[in-house]
Amino acid sequence: MAVNNAFVIVGASLAGAKAAQTLREEGFDGPIVLLGEESERPYERPPLSKGYLLGKDERDTVYVHPPQWYAEHDVDLRLGSTATAVDPAGHEVTFADGSRIGYEKLLLTTGSSPRHLTVPGADLDGxxxxxxxxxxxxxxxxFESASRIVVIGAGWIGLETAAAARAAGVEVTVLEMAELPLLRVLGREVAQVFADLHTDHGVDLRFSVQVAEITGTEGRANGVLLEDGSRITADAVIVGVGITPNTQLADAAGLEVDNGIRVDAHLRTSHPDIYAAGDVANAFHPLLVKHIRVEHWANAVNQPQVAAKAMLGQDVAYDRVPYFFTDQYDLGMEYTGYVEPGGYDQVVFRGRRETREFIAFWLSGGRVLAGMNVNVWDVTDPIRALVTSGRAVDAGKLADVDVPLAQLLKHPDATG
Structure with a gap:
């Protein structure tokens, strides 16, 4: 029987769980239904390539809430439930078994899926x-049985898994189409830092290469063949070549889709009673004055809180500056801001790159677009303030470790 006044969340992810939590914290006492395809209750994804993969974090630490939380807060958590259709006009969600549920408001936190290779051997075991x-x-x-692995893709997932493999004592080769790791994200100046980091830890980095085939024997991968004819042996292959937003439900429902589900600053879709948050949402950002889709943990934590409040009729907008972090070997990094590929004209370093203790700033016209602190801590707030201020700064003072970052905002004579 359909629950017509329910707030339904499709996607029992971190974003979905945070939305349910916010609805209750904001005083909503109606039915909340949280639907997920997996058999696992909502969990966080960063540990999967960081602490949990390294064996530092126990399995229980990855979950968003204890198992009893959902019953205690009257959240109807339905795991192993695959939504197959959304009917915006009828306010219903249909499931794989043909059953339906009605909703008053609907939130899509369907996330994203890894892009799969289409080369021969891509479906081999291993x-x-x-x-x-x-x-x-x-x-x-x-990692426990392999002596050598190949990682295809030198993005964040690829590099983090490479670091975890090296920590486990496994030999690692990383294959990347671009000239450097993270080149589109960080630009050449900072990408080189991560190339040097992995080389220093014994990773065999191979750039400007194309994978032709994953080779195998008896149905199991045993190496990677490159288009130049060279072959790298491996006991396992890890592929990290990006993700694709899960927009199938939105597409079929006639919602506006463009590099994700297109939503406004309130995270409302093209239908007034349907919202989207997390990896799947291409949201209008008031500060940047454009739509952006961000595939990072902070978005999955914070965006659904705004969506939940908007579903309750509150006048809220999502205007947080994007933030993400990584841990690789002895390098810890936080990145605050947003820069499109090629969207900057200067990179300013503050600190010592040779010891990997620095802050890098991306500037355009003297304005700070983003800052990345590497093994330098407790600076995200002033970096965020520099980004959101929209003010031009003196690059020399920005690079000077003796000039506090906060001073660049307080004193007019610090501006350019």
Missing amino acids: VHYLRRLADSDRIKES
């Missing part, structure tokens, strides 16, 4: 993608 908890378990198990 080829891994990292998105779900079970994926991390399988990769961790492969």
Whole structure:
């Protein structure tokens, strides 16, 4: 029987769980239904390529809430439930078994899926993608038996899994189409820092290469063949070549989709009673004055809180500056801000790159677009303030470690 006054959340992810939590914290006492395809209750994804994969974090630490939280807060958590259709006019969600549920408001937190290789051998055993908890378990198990692995893709997932493999004593080769790791994200100046980091830890980095085939024997991967004819042997292959937003439900429902589900600053879709948050949402950002889709943890934590409040009729907008972090070997990093590829004209370093203790700032016209602190802590607030201020700063003072970052905002004579 349909629950017509329910707030339904499709996607029992971190974003979905945070939305349910916010609805209750904001005083909503109506039915909340949280639907998820997986059998696991909502969990966080960063540990899957960081602490959990490294064996530093116990399995219980990855979950958003204790198992009893959902019953205690009267959240109807339905795991193993695959939504197959959304009917905006009828305010209903249909499931794989043909059953339906009605809703008053609907939130889509359907996340994203890894892009899969289409080369021969891509479906062999021993080829891994990292998105779900079970994926991390399988990769961790492969570290125990493998002596050598190949990682395809030098993005954040690829580099973090490479670092975890090296920590487990496994030989690692990383294959990347671009000239440097993270080149589109960080630009050449900062990308080189991560190339040097992994080289210093014994990773065999190969750039400007194309994968032709994953080779195997008896149905199991045993190496990677490149288009130049060279072959790298491996006991396992990890693929990290990006993710694709899960927009299938929105597409079929006739919602506006463009690099994700297109939403306004209130996270409302093209239908007034349907919202979207997290990886799947391409949201209008008031500060940047454009739509952006951010695939990072902070968005999955904070965006659904705004969506939940908007569903309750509150006048709220999501205007947080994007933030993400990584831990690789002895390098810890936080990044605050947003820069499109090629969207900056200067990179300013503050600190010592040779010891990997610095802050890098991306500037355009003297304005700070983003800042990345590497092994320098407790500076995200002033970096965020510099980004949101929209003020031009003196690059010399920005680079000077003796000039406090906060001073660049307080004194007019610090501006350019």
